[in-house]
Amino acid sequence: MPQVTLIEAVTQALAHEMARDPSVVVLGEDVGVNGGVFRATVGLSERFGPERVLDTPLDETMIAGLAVGLATQGMKPVAEAQFEGFVFPMFDHIYCHAARFRNRTRGRMTCPLVLRAPWGGGIRAPEHHSDAPEAMFAHVPGLRVVIPSSPARAYGLLLAAIRDPDPVIFFEPKRIYRQYKEEVPDDGEALPLDVCxxxxxxxxxxxxxxxxxxxxxxxxxxxxxxxxxxxxxxxxxxxxxxxxxxxxxxxxxxxxxxxxxxxxxxxxxxxxxxxxxxxxxxxxxxxxxxxxxxxxxxxxxxxxxxxxxxxxxxxxxxxxxxxxxx
Amino acid sequence: MSIVAKFAVEHVQYLDPEGRLADHAPAVAQDLERLVATYQAMARVRVFDAKAINLQRTGKLGTYASCLGHEAAHVAIGMAMRPEDCFAPMYREYGAQFVRGVKPREVLLYWGGDERGNDFSGPKHDYPWCVPIATQCLHAAGAALAFRTRREPRVAVTVVGDGGSSKSDFYGAINAAGVWNLPFVCVIVNNQWAISVPRRMQSAAETLAQKGIAAGIASVQVDGNDAIAMLDVLDRAIARARAGEGPMLVEAVTYRLHDHTTADDARRYRGEDEVKAAWAREPMKRLRAYLAGRGAWDDAKEKAWLEQCEREVNAEVDAYLASSPPPTRAMFDHLYAELPADVAEQRRLAGQ
CATH class of the missing domain: 3.40.50.920 (Rossmann fold)
Structure with a gap:
């Protein structure tokens, strides 16, 4: 049984879902060859290729807007914001579009994207790398806001987030990314969303x-x-x-x-x-x-x-x- | 010092304001059947536009964004796209949308304050009207990325205004399209005015087309009131995008002959002379003159077609006016795939 940290559980969930579902793509800054600045996407580019693990130009607005475009056309994008402090240029697309597509088109179009971001303080990071903006997203009708707190819950909840038919903001507590390891079987079993x-x-x-x-x-x-x-x-x-x-x-x-x-x-x-x-x-x-x-x-x-x-x-x-x- | 790169921006016009065809006209100028269909679609959307404005003035419609003067640019987009292509409009491209199957009653429903207008009869993958300026450009780029990833021979086409071309969403979209060589066509419908702010105050760039050069994508400026030029350029742009030969930025130079929306009064910021001069360059007159000169259109056909448009649009208006507001619970119907329990309780409280 693999012993993994929270961040390794994130990677494990991404890899599992990409293998299971060809519509899942990962996009963000440095998520490809570099495997993400926290290494959440390490190995994915080698395994799934650069067309499904997209290193984007450095433009958070663009990442969010592309994710909306992908999600509304049948893909399952998992977009990464490098830090939660950089989600604000994305907010327009999340608030005005991702959260509303199902409603404003009366169900004709849906937007099942996941926006992942390392979240919170406690790692001696520079300015704008330590915030906790979850309330701004939790205020928005049509969104799900999920924050895991253990490797097993990171794995199970991220699987659920990717499979969810609606947009999910997935904040990852970076302070405990590597705090401890626990057994997380790569069994593809999602945990339920919307429950404590x-x-x-x-x-x-x-x-x-x-x-x-x-x-x-x-x-x-x-x-x-x-x-x-x-x-x-x-x-x-x-x-x-x-x-x-x-x-x-x-x-x-x-x-x-x-x-x-x-x-x-x-x-x-x-x-x-x-x-x-x-x-x-x-x-x-x-x-x-x-x-x-x-x-x-x-x-x-x-x-x-x-x-x-x-x-x-x-x-x-x-x-x-x-x-x-x- | 050495020059590392040199650029030029081509301007395309085949039909002058009087309807005279240039010597170097493309093949589409000889396709009279398609040009008549284009003209008919332009005339129909103009009839619709006048009706919609009247409905707003008489309190039967909310704020409405007119498309008066944009007919060649908009209809050419619709004529050049295939049904399986994906259209991401801003909010006045009815000319393109009607060609793609959207019904006038659906446009009215939307501006009449009812989301059901966005569940329209056009292609189910086409985007709804997009009010946050230029955000649709990125949705189209994302759609193009989806098509490329799935190896589908489809093209995403989006429209943005001269004002919208100042926004980072526009730049991000053409930038991404260039980096990944996406099947993406962006049409800047440059109608000279972003509500009250004129084109010259949006950018010091000589053309808006040249913004595409910075993104490394093919870019061209077109007389947006010349339907033949618009069709020719869009046919080529969409064909090359479909063939994997890259995205294109098209600046269609036109003029917004009406107020920004019915909530606007353009007399506050622009002179009558300018508008009068723009009317002399409007798109329908020149195409009509060209078609008449080729024997493909005449006054009798014009009269009959306008009467038919009136009848059809009136029937659409009647259908809109006869529609009932949605029940209160409709607010909750499409919030999530499955309504969370706490919101379900609010639905109960909101009543019928």
Whole structure:
């Protein structure tokens, strides 16, 4: 059984789907001979040829627009933005076109593209290489926004994203690209989209998170367990459409919820989750919903980035605050 | 110092504003049957355009983008393409679309505020009207890339305006088409005005065609009011693209005789003299004169054809006016292949 890192799981999923489905093509900057700046597409050009692994001119707008063109004509493009900080020139095509083609043509045309991008902070990268813009995409009707948090989920969710008949934004937490290996059989088994994954059962509080922060949430749960506090940890995984039912079910049990994400707090996806808890779980809760997030500042350059990202200590404090109630 | 490269931009015109044919005219000038069909399509879309503007003025249509003056450029695109080719329009190329099977009632439905207009009777792979300027150029390039990848002998044709040729999407599309030698034809329909901003303020480039030179693709400027030149150039551009001989950029020089849309008032930014001069160069008069001179068209045919167009367009208008708005739930019908549970709840709340 192969032991792979998260980034190797991405490569494994891409290769599996390209072998299975001739309509899958990969395009982006440096994805060909170089195998991508993070090596997510390494070996694909040699195996599938330069017509299916397209090194594009350096133009993010172009990559997104081409992906829309390919997807609306029966192909399954998997476009790569080199970093999440470079997705903004692509946003026009994602927001105005990819998300809307099915609706505006009344189903005549569909746009099953995948836009992959390394996402988030924590790798001491230069400016514009460490952001968490998922809320901007999660706000858009017609899109799916997926962020895996382990090698197995990267493999299974990317397969599902490529097979999905609608556009999927697939953000990969680069901080944990090579954090650890786990067994990921290359069996072509997709994981379900649109559902949360309960990573740890608990009874006293629920930690709701996604991406690299899953690591700190699990650490926080370990620390609190040593004190006799039982914390449930949920990886949201698909931020849109949001599986609120799994979160509601957990909160009905634990009666306390802390939402953790590295994006800025204001207007983040955590705000949507908190609003839905207010709508539907008001009387289950014994404490106000806490949010432990990136500050409402710009992502700082890397000397301060670990002060910006939610730390295990901040998450533990957040849980202690909700535990003070009830 | 040495010169590393030299470029020239060809201008193509065969039919002058009076309908006189140049000596070096191409074979299409002798294909009177095709030219009559082209003229008829131009006349039909002009009748439609006037009706659509009237519908807007009388409150029966939303904002509408007129195609008045663009008929030769637009219809020639439709005439030069095959059904299996893919058309990515901007939002006033009805002349091309009618030739490809789109119905007038569908255009009206779209500008009448109903997405069903985009589920039109033209080829199912043709793109819907595209409002974010120039984005369609990249969709066409992506379509061309799909055709090339699948080894299909199909061509993607897109239209952009003089204003749209300032956008990065346009540059990205011709750049990609050049790099990968895509079966792609981009027609800049240069109608001199991007709402109120004149052509000279879009670019210091002497021609818009020369933008294609920077992308390394064949580029030509055409009198966009000369249907014979448009047909000849587009026939060649599409044939060579289909044969794998590369993409082409065509600048069709024309003039927007109407306001940008019915929400615009062009008198705010351009003089009557300019418009009057443009009317003297408009595309229908010269083709009609040429066909009449060749004995292929006359006043009786003109009258009969216009009457037929009136009848047909009126029937289309009636069909549009008789259509009911979609039910409220239609907003949710095509959001995703399968509606997520939380949005399904909103559909219930929105009611019928």
């Amino acid at each position: 994954f309960v990573l740890r059962d608990g009874t006293d509080a629920t930690l709701v998170t996604w991406g690299a922060s899953v690591k700190e949430c699990l650490e926080a749960a370990d620390q609190l367990a040593a004190e006799g506090v039982s914390v449930e940890v949920i990886d949201v995984a698909t931020l849109r459409p949001l599986d609120i039912d799994t979160i509601l079910e957990s909160v009905a049990k634990t009666r306390r919820c802390v939402i953790v994400h590295e994006a800025p707090k204001t207007g983040g996806v955590g705000a949507e989750i908190a609003a839905r808890l207010a709508e539907r779980a008001m009387y289950d809760l014994v404490a106000p919903v806490e949010r432990v997030c990136g500050w409402d500042t710009h992502m700082p350059l890397f000397r301060l980035e670990m002060k910006y990202l939610p730390s295990t200590a901040r998450i533990v404090e957040g849980v202690r605050r909700v535990l003070a109630h009830g």
